Amino acid sequence: MTVRGAPLPVLSRAFYLDPPDVVARKLLDKVLVRRYEGRRLAGRIVEVEAYFGLNDPAAHAFAGKTARNAVLFGPPGFAYVYFIYGMHFCLNISCEPEGQSGSLLLRALEPVEGLATMARLRGLAPDANPRLLTSGPGRLCEALGITRETHNGIDVTSRRSGLHVEDDGFPPGNIAELPRVGIRKAADRPLRFVIAGNRFVSR
């Protein structure tokens, strides 16, 4: 039992050692927390995609290690943030032992704490529809103030990094497996994991 007011446990490096499909399932219903200007911005993870490094034509790591994707080949539990379509950032967490390049793409959160701040960061009114805050990989990065400059390569297993994942003991929901979104290669593999029926899942 958790003592009221005590900090919740942060997911450790060992949590991310497994293959990406396994970690993706475990990540659902955990809480992503961002420390922003002294405030907590938090959202429950409701949609994750798994990417298998060198064995996965859709993965950024597929063609081998480059300057951009180097984080994926490092130890598990680090943030890989990249810039896409000239205007959005996407957040991944590396998994598998060092040398392997699996990762998890965080695609949607159910916002839990700091909704007004998230709305401001998204350029929306404070009372905007919460579905517009963090439903989608680009949206959740904007809502949490995550950019490549500020977060690529940071350790998400450390509470001090300003971005980590907590386990609040929320009972896991039913998981649905779907094809991944927005890719051309290996588009048929069911590596998108969502909380079935959750309204904050993207699209």
Add this chain to the structure above:
DNA sequence: GGAGCGATGTCCT
């Protein structure tokens, strides 16, 4: 509520 499409920077061929 869904299809179509333009915006825009970076990476790798």
Add this chain to the structure above:
DNA sequence: GGACATCGCTCCG
């Protein structure tokens, strides 16, 4: 030069 793990707007039902 082409592709890109997206988003928000328009237009049409």
